[in-house]
Amino acid sequence: MKAELVQAAGRVFGSVAEELAFLFVTPAASDEPPDEPLLEAAAGFRGSHAGRVTLVAPASLAAEVAGNLLGLDSAETVDETQAEDALGELANVFTGHLATALWGGRALVNLDPPVVSPADPERWRELVGVGARVWAADDRPLALHVWLLQE
């Protein structure tokens, strides 16, 4: 990802994660994947601009996002479907806000419904290899990649 895109993505993701899911996001100390099950949320967009946002996070972080969105006291009561749904929603809302930050309200960008699937450490490293930035949300790492179709 280009430097200005990385900066915009980091700023917007921090803002959306805090406002939507009450997560505090900082740069991660390491790019290495965590040793726990991972989920990948992919959100495509088309229109005057096109591309895809990919977010890979520990399943436990997705559960925490769900717990925060649902107003639960503990993420332990969140089931797998809720965790996947919440991670997809985080990716979706981030994508919409990133589009506005990059191109303003006049750009006509249509968001595809997010797709969430299991991921593994190899997928994490693959994304980091093509420029994904690793952030820490409440001290747990997540990899965020934004791909833009060449304009």
Next chain:
Amino acid sequence: MAVNVLVVDDSSTMRHMVMRALELSGAPLGQVLEAANGREALDALAANWIDLVLTDINMPVMDGVEMLRAMRDSGLLATMPVVVISTEANDQRIHELRDMGVGAYLRKPFRPELLRATLEELLGYHHEG
């Protein structure tokens, strides 16, 4: 008068969030129904008395714009308040939605206070506190 509300979003998490915000809004709620896409929403509208629709736009099967077109064509949008709650913030899209008869547009994430103010304006009630 209790208001029957239909919440339309493909994300069950977002539907739950919107329903929580509705409870906090102080609106005089009756039944609160859910639908996961525009098709399910149209079915719910055909089978139930609904006073207010809160809907997302980007959904599989039938998106919110298609659903609103169907509501407009059937005359439903002329009488029913609709609030769109979506991630997109395209000026043209918002303008089109207003032209179709949508009463208000809220961008995700939204604060419950904003939903409360929107509902007070659309439904004409006032919540103290």
